[in-house]
Amino acid sequence: MVKALDTNVVLRLLVPDDPDQTRLAEEQMQGPVLLPLTVLLETAWVLGSRYGFSRAQIVSILTHLLDQPQLTAEAMDQLPWALERYAAGGDLADMLHLVAARGADAFVTFDRAIAKSAGPNSPLPVETLA
Secondary structure, eight states: OOOOHHHHHHHHHHHOHHHHHHHHHHHHHTTEEEEEEHHHHHHHHHHHHHTTOOOHHHHHHHHHHHHHTEETTGGGHHHHHHHHHHHTTHHHHHHHHHTTTSSSSOOEOHHHHHHHHHOOOSSSSSSEOO
16 A cells, blocks of 8 residues: 655654654655655755755755655656756756656746756756747
């Protein structure tokens, strides 16, 4: 049975500031777990805004989390790319939009910065509207 983790459970794994909740979160990591993209995004946001971690620290923390053998995530094969682009200054939400839309033929936006941040190895072409 695979269980999807909420952000608050993931945060207790990463920032063990409540021993009882941390123990319960660690118990959930004993079995197969799923990390939804939205939870990954919210986790990164909380790590930066509430706990003051830098981009480099967030990428390191999330990379370590994603390396856990019992954990899988949506678009797991593309997440290293998204985290790399985030580390390089891209917006994590935008990079995860591209990862989540990878079945499409293009990603259409008014935001010119997305194509630049995504770089030449984007999972799909970014079309910027005038």
